[in-house]
Amino acid sequence: MGNNNYLANIIRERRAVKNGYTNKEVKEETIRELLETAIWAPTHGMRQPWRFIFVGADQLPTFAKKVASTYPEERQQNREDYLNEPNAILVVVMEETDVQKQWDENFGATASMIQNFWLLAWEKQLGVVWKTNPHIYDPKVKEILNVGDNEKIIGFVHLGYFEEAPAKKDRISLDEKFSTFNG
Known part of the structure; x- marks a missing residue:
């Protein structure tokens, strides 16, 4: 399969870029x-959900x-400013x-697709952060x-080009998260 160091490095270097975006336009x-x-x-099942x-x-x-308008009035300006931070x-x-099984499969597939997108964007110094703020659950936003x-x-x-990558945050040691089944 060739040398996988490149992919391993991209996976380890990827960060959530939440701010500090340049003015470069993120094009469709x-x-x-x-x-x-x-x-x-x-x-699963090639559903591509x-x-x-x-x-x-x-x-x-x-x-x-429009999205900010779904919040209580005192929060609207804050949310509007927040949603205007990224470039796209x-x-x-x-x-x-x-069907719970299919729902789980669909979510797993979609999360995998987002990770693929994130890694591909990282290569282009396009910053990505996957946000799950309360508005994504609001029927008015839907x-x-x-x-x-x-x-x-x-x-x-949230998307925007960046010049400086955010600091690395260490992961919990695999030893703390790994065991071997011994029936």
Whole structure:
């Protein structure tokens, strides 16, 4: 399979980039290009249960205002400012099902696809953070985005190019998380 150090390094170096974005525009064509590869994630029954809503820089202020309006009045300005921080947002939507096994499989596939996207973006110094703020659960936000009854917003993926990577945070030692079954 060749040398896997490159992939191992990308996996270990990837960070959540929550701020400190440059002014470089995040273009729809770039996101589409990354997604063309990211969607090759494992997916049970080839269901590919995801879809995407891209919010570019030109639409971000309107989008931020609409989503912020679903919050209590005293929180709206804070939330609007927060949603205007990234250069673009990718809303990831997952198809839901009443069958728990399939729901779990769909979520696993969608999470895997997001990880693929994140690693591919990292290579291009495009910062990513997967946000699951309260608004993703709000029926009014689903309505604003035309998300169906049989769909779930998995997250708002905040996007922006960066120059300086966030500091590394250590992981818990594998020894603390690993055991061998001894029937």
